[in-house]
Amino acid sequence: MNEPRAQQLFVPTFRIDECLAEIRECLEKGWTGLGYKTVEFESQWKAFTGLPHAHFLNSATAGLRFSVRLMKHKHRWEDGDEIISTPITFVSTNHAVLYENMRVIFGDVDEYGCLDPECIEALATPRTRAVMFVGLGGNTGQYERVRQICDRKGLKLILDAAHMAGTRFRGKTPGGDADVVVYSFQAVKNLPTADAGMVCFADADLDALVRQQSWLGIDKDTYSRTMEGGTYKWYYDVPSLGFKDHGNSIMAAIAIVQLKYLDVDNAYRRQLATWYEELLGEAALSSNVLKIVPTAPGCESSRHLFQVLVPNRDEILLALNNASVYPGVHYRDNTEYSMYAATARKSESAKFFSDSVLSLPMHLRLTRADIEYICSTLLQVFKLRP
Numbered sequence: 001m002n003e004p005r006a007q008q009l010f011v012p013t014f015r016i017d018e019c020l021a022e023i024r025e026c027l028e029k030g031w032t033g034l035g036y037k038t039v040e041f042e043s044q045w046k047a048f049t050g051l052p053h054a055h056f057l058n059s060a061t062a063g064l065r066f067s068v069r070l071m072k073h074k075h076r077w078e079d080g081d082e083i084i085s086t087p088i089t090f091v092s093t094n095h096a097v098l099y100e101n102m103r104v105i106f107g108d109v110d111e112y113g114c115l116d117p118e119c120i121e122a123l124a125t126p127r128t129r130a131v132m133f134v135g136l137g138g139n140t141g142q143y144e145r146v147r148q149i150c151d152r153k154g155l156k157l158i159l160d161a162a163h164m165a166g167t168r169f170r171g172k173t174p175g176g177d178a179d180v181v182v183y184s185f186q187a188v189k190n191l192p193t194a195d196a197g198m199v200c201f202a203d204a205d206l207d208a209l210v211r212q213q214s215w216l217g218i219d220k221d222t223y224s225r226t227m228e229g230g231t232y233k234w235y236y237d238v239p240s241l242g243f244k245d246h247g248n249s250i251m252a253a254i255a256i257v258q259l260k261y262l263d264v265d266n267a268y269r270r271q272l273a274t275w276y277e278e279l280l281g282e283a284a285l286s287s288n289v290l291k292i293v294p295t296a297p298g299c300e301s302s303r304h305l306f307q308v309l310v311p312n313r314d315e316i317l318l319a320l321n322n323a324s325v326y327p328g329v330h331y332r333d334n335t336e337y338s339m340y341a342a343t344a345r346k347s348e349s350a351k352f353f354s355d356s357v358l359s360l361p362m363h364l365r366l367t368r369a370d371i372e373y374i375c376s377t378l379l380q381v382f383k384l385r386p
Contacts, residue, residue, distance in 0.1 A: 007374050009328040010188035013265070013364040015257050022253035034215065035223020037249035041256050042198075048259060049173040051181060051200040053207035056247035056255075057214055060162045060184035063199035064096035066213060066245070067158045067180040068130075070206045072100050075156070077129045083158075084123055085132035086115040087334040087350045093134055093160050094334055102129070106335055108347035112296050113307065113357070114141025116349070120149050123345075130156035130179075135164040137305030137330065137359075138190070140174050140296050147177055158182070163304035165191045166266040170298045178202065185251070188363075190266060190302050191258045196251040217242030265364055269303035272366055276306050279375035284308075289382050293357070305330055309356040310382075317358065319381045325374050328359040 026032045038056045045054045057063050068083065079101040085094050087106045097104045105128070107119030113136040120131055133146050143159075150157045159175040161167070162184035167174060175181035185196040201207045215221050217240040277292060284290045293307040307330065310316050320327060333354035335344035360374060 004324045004373060005370070007325045007361045007366075007370060008363070009326055009359060009361050011363045011365050012188050012192040014192070014254070015261065018257045018260075019254045022257055023250055026249045026253055031223070032250050033223075033248050034221050034246045035249065037252035037256065038247050039223070041252040041259070044256060044259055045183075045198055045200075048262075049181075049200070050176060051173065052202065053204065054198050054200045055207060055210050055214065056252055057197045057199055058245050058247055058251075059092075059195055060160075060182050060186065060197035061092035061096065062214065062243070062245035063182035063197045064092060064132075064158070064160060065099050066199055066210050067182060067201075068096050068100045068102065070201075070209055070213065071130065071156055071158075071179065072102065073209075074203075074206060075129070077102065080127070082125065082128045083130045083132055084115075084120055084128060084155075086134050086136075087344070087347060088113055088136060088331050088353055089134045089160065089334065090162070090331060091334060091337065093132060094340070097132070103127075104340070104344070106340075106345050106347060106350075108349045109353055110142060110349070111294060112139045112141040113137065113293055113353055114139060114143070114296075115146060117142050117145040117149055119347070120146065120153075120155075124153055124155070128153070128155060130158055132158045132160060133178075134160040134162075135167060135174065137293075137307060138163045138167045138299075138302030139293075140164075140167065140169045140299040140301075142296065143169070143174055162186075162189070162197075164302055165189060165304075166262045167302040168300040171300075175200070180206070185255055185258075190269070190304050191255060191262050193251040193254040193258070196247050196255060212240065213242040214245040215242060216244055221246070266302050268364055269362060270301070272362060272371060273301075273303045273306050275368055275371040276360060276375065279372060280308065280378070283379055283382070287382070290378075303362065305359045306362045307357055307359050308378075309353070310358055311356065313356050313358060316378075316381055320377060323377045323381075325361070325377050327361065329354075329357060330359045331357075 042054045110116040156179045159178040159181045181200040183198040220236045291309040
């Protein structure tokens with residue numbers, strides 16, 4: 001009997017010939033670094049999302065750090081001021097707050113796995129400066145309520161949209177009303193490169209500043225100087241201390257190709273999610289052992305993740321692995337990590353989510369037959385199907 005095909009959590013898909021053609025242009029032109037394709041992709045991303053500004057970086061982590069850093073500078077936040085965030089996220093979300101000597105105040109999560117607006121009401125203090133909202137798996141959760149609370153309390157809103165490339169809410173890209181939106185183009189995201197990110201400030205001054213800050217504080221990048229006329233193209237100033245976190249044209253070249261297919265690819269992901277819901281939905285409704293994490297009303301999710309909640313999660317995970325199905329866990333409650341554990345506030349719903357969540361395989365190479373096998377295997381583990 002043949003072994004079943006291994007069902008991996010993520011397998012990125014690249015249009016290889018098209019990507020190589022875009023990269024070839026960089027090599028032929030002799031421009032692989034900042035500028036050229038990075039400028040082109042920024043322009044395309046603004047057109048795709050409708051956001052007013054976009055700066056291409058080497059990672060979403062850098063974008064999150066700049067979000068906190070530059071708003072702290074502009075609004076004169078102090079060390080020790082607070083940002084309310086979620087414990088169910090990749091650690092870079094909350095590291096970004098600590099990098100700038102501010103305090104992470106951990107909230108709780110709702111049924112969507114996203115930050116619960118009620119905890120913002122309860123946790124905000126006179127030292128609260130911002131809220132970090134994560135669109136887990138591409139889900140918008142209760143983003144609108146969070147935005148309303150931030151407006152009422154005078155708090156800035158950072159949207160960690162690492163999973164949200166191509167997500168729409170009521171037909172629009174979420175975050176047009178946020179102070180900053182940060183995307184990831186890391187290797188297994190919906191728009192994969194090798195690693196890259198985008199930071200989209202609403203404020204034009206902060207967009208200009210992040211371009212300096214991500215290029216060591218230099219006021220003109222090399223590509224801009226090359227493109228301008230005059231005798232003093234070599235001349236630049238360094239008005240502030242910055243970092244080397246800008247993106248490069250090789251990653252941008254790949255991203256330009258991937259963007260052409262993002263909506264089509266996300267539509268197929270939503271089809272995969274529909275098959276999961278069809279095959280698991282009855283069991284989820286009729287039993288107490290399996291629950292599908294829902295998508296918020298009005299959200300056309302990117303479906304970076306398809307998540308279920310199960311009891312005895314680690315045992316279930318092992319049983320699935322033994323059947324060549326390899327889910328993931330998104331994420332471990334950040335308050336359980338040793339660096340946060342001593343001082344972090346614990347949240348009941350976040351702990352339950354963290355202990356129960358499974359992310360089932362979700363990528364473009366899956367077929368209906370693959371989804372049937374994964375679901376059948378999961379139901380057999382629960383003895384919900386003979």
